[in-house]
Amino acid sequence: MPKETAVPLHAIISDSRDDILKEWIKAQLDDTSRSQAVPDASIKASSTEFFKLFERAISNGNISDIDRSEWEEVRHMLSDLSASRATQGSTPSETARFIFSMKQPLFARLTKDKSGPDAGAAVWELSLLLDKLGLYTTETFQKTRESIIKRQQKEMMEMSTPVIKVWDGLLAVPLIGTLDSARTQIVMETLLQKIIDTGSKLAILDITGVPTVDTQTAQHLMKTVSATRLMGAECIISGIRPQIAQTIVHLGIDINDIVTKASMADAIKEALARGGWTFEKQAENN
Amino acid sequence: MDRIPILKIGETLLVTIQVDFHDRVALALLEDLSEKIVNFSSKGLLIDISALEMVDSFMGRILGNIAKTSRLLDCHCVLVGMQPAIAITITELGITLSGIHTALTAEDGLALLNKLVNAKKNGKPSAKKQEAKWR
């Protein structure tokens, strides 16, 4: 029964609170595998705070179910802690060790003050409790990491699709990195909206920075070209490297209606010529 | 609404599709247009779909048929004002609307029509080249 062992457990902890806390903090600071992501002061502060909440939660007698309301403060503190550690760049095991390193000083007290079968049971229950708290910490840590990755992906996606106004009525999209369907979708939407906003009749899609083109990517590119055309604008694809050209031919994609140029410079030249612009280099004075 | 109004401006017919309509209205539009093109011997047809909210393959087929029919009746057809969302959806559906002329705005569309019609009047064989020119 959890309650029977819980009461002495609480008593033991409050008796030697300061010693346990000191040993625990020392164990964390002495940990040789520790990275320098978390400063000593914050380890001390969070350990002290956690221990206070932990003691309060344990005094309620429930040490088996951390989902209950007595443990809410502890859970809350742990989520904050692992979230902040995740953003500080701690490793998952380092974060989990925050809890696990508490075992040693706690168990030492339990077995010193009591002996016999009771002590074994108490150690077992406490061990289960700390495992649960440790897992909870790791899980929150993982979730925070995931949300960071998601946010970064989104930011990268937005950053990697700039639509540039090159000239009056001429837009350019320099594509860099792998083109998957989600990204092409964003490219297409941003480009088409910009065409409407600026009244541009010509857009250059530059794929110099796209490492490989497979069937999917090629089809996405073609879709962008035809959607642009449906709106009444034209699309030039530039920066097609030799092996990509071969891939496109190999894939048997209909290339009859597509205007391509080897480089962005050629594409701009062609676009400006179509707009009726001519350029000449001025003779140098000296 | 049972009929979409068709406006005649000189040699050009102008249709603005402003509301979501059902299939019957679309079919009626195709009929009305062919009749008016012949009656007025119109040389150009401008269809503004800037207010269109969605397009499915039936709509796509109607638009394609309007373009083809008017072509047979010696009238150039230009589709103007397609919104990005519609263009993306059409492409995803797989409708190509090949052979149909498009322009960004009604103004661009009229300019393109003029060019197409004049090219023919001046006896230039290839209107295609003119159309490709970026204004």
Next chain:
Amino acid sequence: MAVKSQEERPISSEEDILTVRNSVKRVTALLNFSLVNQTKIISAASELARNTLEHGKGGRSIIQLINDPDRVGIRIIFEDKGPGIADISQALEDGFTSGRGMGLGLGGAKRLMDDFQIESKENEGTTVTVTKWLEKN
């Protein structure tokens, strides 16, 4: 996944296709789908509703607002008791048509949505279920 709300619309005439489109439009706007996705969903619904009417000889559609822990979505079910589809994979191919569309109905609708399921038995009817999700931030 849980169904938060749903509405049923009959499909027995051309006007009903319009009604289905409007109901779908209302739900997609309510869920705050982007304009592009709203258009895709409405177009797919229109496509499938027309299938139900023409190929399935009429039926009904059920428009559901659904949610998961981390996302919300719209699910639309089209049911008919028509002749059914003998060869589903053929019906999904672009260019195959038994009606007056462009033969892009089923395949096109599949491309426009996130999830597409079709069940059909000859002489018993067809049920098409499509879903589009919206990730919560």
